[in-house]
Amino acid sequence: MTNQNHPFHLVDKSPWPIIAATSIMIMMIGSINWFHMYNKELMMMGMLIIILTMIQWWRDIVRESTFQGLHTKLVIKGLRWGMILFIISEVFFFVSFFWAFFHSSLSPTPEIGSTWPPIGILPFNPLQIPLLNTTILLSSGVTITWAHHSLLENNFNQSFQGLFLTIILGVYFTILQAYEYMESPFTISDSIYGTIFFVATGFHGLHVLIGTTFLLMCLIRHYYYHFSSLHHFGFEAAAWYWHFVDIVWLFLYISVYWWGS
Numbered sequence: 001m002t003n004q005n006h007p008f009h010l011v012d013k014s015p016w017p018i019i020a021a022t023s024i025m026i027m028m029i030g031s032i033n034w035f036h037m038y039n040k041e042l043m044m045m046g047m048l049i050i051i052l053t054m055i056q057w058w059r060d061i062v063r064e065s066t067f068q069g070l071h072t073k074l075v076i077k078g079l080r081w082g083m084i085l086f087i088i089s090e091v092f093f094f095v096s097f098f099w100a101f102f103h104s105s106l107s108p109t110p111e112i113g114s115t116w117p118p119i120g121i122l123p124f125n126p127l128q129i130p131l132l133n134t135t136i137l138l139s140s141g142v143t144i145t146w147a148h149h150s151l152l153e154n155n156f157n158q159s160f161q162g163l164f165l166t167i168i169l170g171v172y173f174t175i176l177q178a179y180e181y182m183e184s185p186f187t188i189s190d191s192i193y194g195t196i197f198f199v200a201t202g203f204h205g206l207h208v209l210i211g212t213t214f215l216l217m218c219l220i221r222h223y224y225y226h227f228s229s230l231h232h233f234g235f236e237a238a239a240w241y242w243h244f245v246d247i248v249w250l251f252l253y254i255s256v257y258w259w260g261s
Contacts, residue, residue: 008078009070016057023049058217065234066226076233083237087244090207094248097200098255104192105260116260118191123261129180130257133173134249140169141246144215144239151222154229163219166242170212177205197256204248211245214238 027046034040065071071079105116113119124130147162181198188198218235221227227235 007072007074009064009072009075014057014060016053016060020050020053020057023053062221062226066221071231071233079233079237083240087240090244094200094203094251097196097203098251100192101196101200101256101260104196112191112193117193121190121193122185123193124180124184124257126253126257126261129176130253133176133180134253136169136173136176137246137249140166140173141243143169144242148235148239151227151232151235152229156222156225160219160222163215163222167212167215167219170208170215170242174205174208174212177201177208193260200252200256204245204252207245207248211238211242214241 023046025046027043027050030040030043030046034043104112108114108116108118117123143162143165145162147159147166150158150162186194186197188194215238218227218238221234
């Protein structure tokens, strides 16, 4: 259909959704195989297909929004509501972890010694790496806001600098989180404390990696002048996601690291 009498964007047929779903299934089966058989080949293959799919799917979306002009104001409004609902779903995803944490910590059972942290668990000092990571993420929230306001003012250089600093802080956070995991005196199988700690902070770390990748794509697009002060929803969505990651970490730090220790 070459001519359309409506302002909506009807997405063309795309192979990427089914390929992405299949590759995630391959990666998960490979992960189970790695856990039990210590063979990472299937998992790595699934991850490689996911990365290649992401690159080509994002390429198509960039073409639609930047070069073909298919993302009209009405389409962007729909995308904005989609992102809001996605973040709300993510909020409830993390609510389940906090629910499990407070259920176990506010009323410890005799099986874990009727105390929190459970007997035998040595928690992290909240004033060491956790506090540093909190400072890093709060600083990244400032830099991403700086980049956004600079973009609204058509200041290309400051927007680029703010985005670049945010990505650096995100990578730094991930490195410190990995170091903390390696130095951990307990494991994911050490009672309910270890399970909740590693699942909650691990999924948050995964969200930091996704958000950092999101921002890296925005940095590349910004370098090629894909964004303007009036047309930059991709950047705006990345900023929303990053602020969500910041807020979740604050709740994790206050409840799991500080109060829970």
